[in-house]
Amino acid sequence: MSSERPGAGPASLATGLACPVPFTDTDRVLLGHGSGGTMTADLIARCFLPAFRNEYLARLDDQAVLPAAGGRLAFTTDAYVVTPLFFPGGDIGTLAVNGTVNDLAMAGARPLYLSAAFILEEGFPLGDLHRLVASARAAAERAGVLVVTGDTKVVERGKADGCFVVTSGLGVVEHAAAISSDRARPGDLVVLSGPIAAHGAAIMAARADLELDTPVVSDTAPLHRLVAAMLATGADLRCLRDPTRGGLATALNELADRSGVGIVLDERAIPVEEPVRGLLELLGLDPLYVANEGRLVAVVAARDADRLVARMREHPEGRQACIVGEVVADEDRLVVLETAVGGRRIVDRLAGDQLPRIC
Amino acid sequence: MSSERPGAGPASLATGLACPVPFTDTDRVLLGHGSGGTMTADLIARCFLPAFRNEYLARLDDQAVLPAAGGRLAFTTDAYVVTPLFFPGGDIGTLAVNGTVNDLAMAGARPLYLSAAFILEEGFPLGDLHRLVASARAAAERAGVLVVTGDTKVVERGKADGCFVVTSGLGVVEHAAAISSDRARPGDLVVLSGPIAAHGAAIMAARADLELDTPVVSDTAPLHRLVAAMLATGADLRCLRDPTRGGLATALNELADRSGVGIVLDERAIPVEEPVRGLLELLGLDPLYVANEGRLVAVVAARDADRLVARMREHPEGRQACIVGEVVADEDRLVVLETAVGGRRIVDRLAGDQLPRIC
Numbered sequence: 001m002s003s004e005r006p007g008a009g010p011a012s013l014a015t016g017l018a019c020p021v022p023f024t025d026t027d028r029v030l031l032g033h034g035s036g037g038t039m040t041a042d043l044i045a046r047c048f049l050p051a052f053r054n055e056y057l058a059r060l061d062d063q064a065v066l067p068a069a070g071g072r073l074a075f076t077t078d079a080y081v082v083t084p085l086f087f088p089g090g091d092i093g094t095l096a097v098n099g100t101v102n103d104l105a106m107a108g109a110r111p112l113y114l115s116a117a118f119i120l121e122e123g124f125p126l127g128d129l130h131r132l133v134a135s136a137r138a139a140a141e142r143a144g145v146l147v148v149t150g151d152t153k154v155v156e157r158g159k160a161d162g163c164f165v166v167t168s169g170l171g172v173v174e175h176a177a178a179i180s181s182d183r184a185r186p187g188d189l190v191v192l193s194g195p196i197a198a199h200g201a202a203i204m205a206a207r208a209d210l211e212l213d214t215p216v217v218s219d220t221a222p223l224h225r226l227v228a229a230m231l232a233t234g235a236d237l238r239c240l241r242d243p244t245r246g247g248l249a250t251a252l253n254e255l256a257d258r259s260g261v262g263i264v265l266d267e268r269a270i271p272v273e274e275p276v277r278g279l280l281e282l283l284g285l286d287p288l289y290v291a292n293e294g295r296l297v298a299v300v301a302a303r304d305a306d307r308l309v310a311r312m313r314e315h316p317e318g319r320q321a322c323i324v325g326e327v328v329a330d331e332d333r334l335v336v337l338e339t340a341v342g343g344r345r346i347v348d349r350l351a352g353d354q355l356p357r358i359c
Numbered sequence: 360m361s362s363e364r365p366g367a368g369p370a371s372l373a374t375g376l377a378c379p380v381p382f383t384d385t386d387r388v389l390l391g392h393g394s395g396g397t398m399t400a401d402l403i404a405r406c407f408l409p410a411f412r413n414e415y416l417a418r419l420d421d422q423a424v425l426p427a428a429g430g431r432l433a434f435t436t437d438a439y440v441v442t443p444l445f446f447p448g449g450d451i452g453t454l455a456v457n458g459t460v461n462d463l464a465m466a467g468a469r470p471l472y473l474s475a476a477f478i479l480e481e482g483f484p485l486g487d488l489h490r491l492v493a494s495a496r497a498a499a500e501r502a503g504v505l506v507v508t509g510d511t512k513v514v515e516r517g518k519a520d521g522c523f524v525v526t527s528g529l530g531v532v533e534h535a536a537a538i539s540s541d542r543a544r545p546g547d548l549v550v551l552s553g554p555i556a557a558h559g560a561a562i563m564a565a566r567a568d569l570e571l572d573t574p575v576v577s578d579t580a581p582l583h584r585l586v587a588a589m590l591a592t593g594a595d596l597r598c599l600r601d602p603t604r605g606g607l608a609t610a611l612n613e614l615a616d617r618s619g620v621g622i623v624l625d626e627r628a629i630p631v632e633e634p635v636r637g638l639l640e641l642l643g644l645d646p647l648y649v650a651n652e653g654r655l656v657a658v659v660a661a662r663d664a665d666r667l668v669a670r671m672r673e674h675p676e677g678r679q680a681c682i683v684g685e686v687v688a689d690e691d692r693l694v695v696l697e698t699a700v701g702g703r704r705i706v707d708r709l710a711g712d713q714l715p716r717i718c
Contacts, residue, residue: 034440034716036604037709060617061540062462062601063435065532069427076422077474077527079512081393103421115436117525119478151525153438155716159520166476166510168436168527173424181420242421245395258419350396357393357514 023047023126031122034154047130048150051137052116056148064148066113072173074109076100080165083357085132087206089198089218092165093136095293095359098220100169101143102242105224106296108179108231109171111143116167117151121160129163136165143222145169171224175231183238184259189305190325191298193226193318194219195271196248200290201279203358208283214275221294226317233311235304242296244359246350249288251297252325252335253349259299262330265337265347269324288337289350291358299327382406382485390481393513406489407509410496411475415507423507425472431532433468435459439524442716444491446565448557448577451524452495454652454718457579459528460502461601464583465655467538467590468530470502475526476510480519488522495524502581504528530583534590542597543618548664549684550657552585552677553578554630555607559649560638562717567642573634580653585676592670594663601655603718605709608647610656611684611694612708618658621689624696624706628683647696648709650717658686 023046032039049057056064080096090098097114104111116136120129140147198219205216223242230237239259243251248270256263272280272287280287294317300308305323312318335347382405391398408416415423439455449457456473463470475495479488499506557578564575582601589596598618602610607629615622631639631646639646653676659667664682671677694706 031715032710034604035709036609039710040604041708059539059541060613061466063433063466063468063528065466065468066432066434068429068431072427073425073432073529074422075425075472075474075527075529076508077476077525078510079476079478079525081478081512081514107420107422107424109422109424113434115434115527117436117438117527119438119440119523119525149435151437153440153716155440155520158517160523161514161518164478164519164523166436166438166478166525168434168474168476169422170432170434170529180418245393245399250395254419349400350394351391351398356390357512 023130025127027126029120029122029124029126029129029154031154031156034152040152043152047133051133052147054146054148056146066148069112069172074104074107074171074173076103077166077168078103080359081357082203082359083161084206085128085162087218088202088215090220091132091135092163093132094139094220096165096167097136097139097143098222098293099244099359100167101145101222101224104169104171105227106240106242107173108175108177108227109173111145111169111171111224113148113170114140114145114167115149116147116165119160119164120152120154121162122154122157124162132163143224177231177237179237179240181239181255181258184255184261184299184327185238186261186327186329187302188238188299188327189302189323190263190327191300191305191309192270192322192324193296193312194320195273196292196295197272197276197280197287197290199293200355200358201276204283204355205279212275212279216275216279219292219294221317223294223296223317226312226315229311229315230308233308235308236301237298239299240296243292245291247289247291248297249335249347250350255299256333256335260333262328262333263325263335264328265325265335267337267339269322271320271322288347291355293359382489384486386485388479388481388483388485388488388513390513390515393511399511402511406492410492411506413505413507415505425507428471428531433463433466433530433532435462436525436527437462439718440716441562441718442520443565444487444521446577447561447574449579450491450494451522452491453498453579455524455526456495456498456502457581457652458603458718459526460504460581460583463528463530464586465599465601466532467534467536467586468532470504470528470530470583472507472529473499473504473526474508475506475524478519478523479511479513480521481513481516483521491522502583536590536596538596538599540598540614540617543614543620543658543686544597545620545686545688546661547597547658547686548661548682549622549686550659550664550668551629551681551683552655552671553679554632555651555654556631556635556639556646556649558652559714559717560635563642563714564638571634571638575634575638578651578653580676582653582655582676585671585674588670588674589667592667594667595660596657598658599655602651604650606648606650607656608694608706609709614658615692615694619692621687621692622684622694623687624684624694626696626698628681630679630681647706650714652718
């Protein structure tokens with residue numbers, strides 16, 4: 001599909017792209033930017049190519065041809081419809097890169113390449129597009145991945161919501177560990193990489209336009225290097241998840257369900273930063289169900305847990321890693337929270353939608 | 360991202376999926392279907408898993424882990440925003456699979472795996488979703504590819520247009536041929552696989568709700584087997600394109616531009632089926648700019664052209680293959696049409712958008 005990356009020819013590739021003509025405040029996305037014709041070529045030459053520049057993308061073909069990868073492949077896709085597009089700690093561009101990198105990381109894969117497809121609403125400010133593409137580029141650089149292919153479509157005003165981004169990711173699995181959501185066993189321990197609920201809280205604060213004494217900032221971050229460090233310990237890692245939509249509660253319910261076990265959580269052990277906790281109390285939201293974008297939860301054999309946590313704490317994304325619970329035998333596959341006041345409550349899956357369009 | 364494929368647990372995997380509960384006419388997409396919670400799990404279990412069922416998808420992880428591929432990798436992505444979603448000859452599901460398969464095929468790759476991300480508008484009929492997913496499944500089966508990972512997001516009513524689909528594709532390049540848009544050389548010939556403009560014409564007819572004596576049907580089809588047959592001839596294939604958005608004119612302008620050559624087309628040699636020609640005349644559209652979804656254009660060394668065309672004609676997708684033009688030396692990189700009445704006109708790139716949301 002998409003005879004889209006027609007490029008602007010070798011001449012402009014050589015000259016124009018290094019210093020593209022910036023968009024003005026009044027430049028808007030027009031239907032013609034999705035035509036596959038000269039306006040599409042102009043958008044690619046001025047916005048996407050200079051941001052993501054690499055040898056694969058620069059070929060301007062409808063696909064990237066990449067070197068053979070020496071191992072099993074990890075492949076993932078995610079659609080991003082977050083609103084607002086820009087929020088404290090990131091934007092849809094950051095999120096689209098980190099989220100897809102993290103889905104690869106959760107298989108213990110080394111992320112290599114991303115694709116990026118944009119669905120733009122007619123009238124969307126090109127300056128905003130440029131900003132979020134710049135964020136995606138910065139996130140890709142930080143994560144060490146290349147955006148090697150892409151697509152842009154434009155729909156009429158009122159038929160989308162500014163900008164949706166869909167990223168797919170390709171990585172290589174270079175370890176032999178069997179990480180899977182069905183491998184949790186009674187006696188295993190549950191390890192969390194850091195405080196929860198910051199991403200969802202930041203989005204809600206941005207939506208409500210709340211003025212907070214201490215700003216709440218999204219935790220979006222790439223986690224593949226943390227996972228590589230975890231794998232290098234040799235710990236028997238059973239399951240890995242990034243608790244995004246639906247939060248920690250949903251991620252653990254999935255693991256319990258798939259593995260046929262129960263999980264008991266210690267509420268006092270689960271870190272939630274004070275500003276996040278305060279904001280969520282104000283909004284009446286349970287941090288266990290609020291989305292995270294730079295956190296992971298792991299199930300690990302009990303004998304390896306302390307060693308794993310110690311190693312995670314040496315890593316920037318795991319400084320507050322801690323053991324938060326235990327896997328137990330339970331035919332009903334329940335996730336149970338032992339509360340700070342000594343009670344027990346069942347932490348069910350999210351039924352409906354607590355926080356729509358959080359990612 | 361997306362703790363999305365929570366699944367319905369081993370029990371329902373074993374029983375419910377083979378015979379999922381059908382949707383009723385009144386079932387609609389709700390925001391909760393994008394929550395990552397139980398409603399998302401239900402949608403996956405009832406709609407996506409039974410359609411695309413395979414060992415990779417069935418793991419319900421946030422990524423698919425795939426066997427190592429023995430060669431260079433081809434990677435592509437495309438967003439589909441076609442309207443209407445259902446049209447003569449196909450629907451957005453068919454298109455999303457074939458289009459991505461074809462982008463892989465244009466690198467001479469063997470398509471292996473697809474991802475599929477759905478952005479759904481609240482209120483979209485679940486029966487329609489089921490139909491287009493069934494079409495995508497049928498197209499994937501026909502093309503011999505597996506849909507191994509996916510994502511679903513839901514946005515509020517009025518924030519999208521029913522259903523957008525983004526497919527990414529992964530294939531393996533098993534030949535040594537150097538196919539690239541910058542390899543056309545003066546003296547090469549331009550080969551077309553069949554009649555043009557049917558897809559765009561079918562979409563326009565569906566939009567206008569035209570009653571035609573002879574129905575115009577989209578040409579959507581997977582082209583990788585045709586390409587494999589072409590490669591097997593040993594012909595020196597220089598460039599391959601599927602002339603989708605922007606049509607044959609845009610595809611050839613891209614090749615001319617990237618290769619630094621001119622192209623001269625023979626209008627009489629370019630096949631357009633009569634009903635398509637009639638409809639486009641009625642609408643005042645030039646078939647050279649109208650989208651195709653099951654056609655390819657190749658640039659090939661002149662000495663190999665006849666042999667290539669003969670082989671293409673043995674293939675279902677190439678029965679009407681023909682030579683339509685020649686590559687010439689031209690510093691201005693123009694595509695020129697020698698018209699049926701003996702004139703010459705420049706076939707420029709599409710400037711704006713002739714046919715928005717054609718794919």
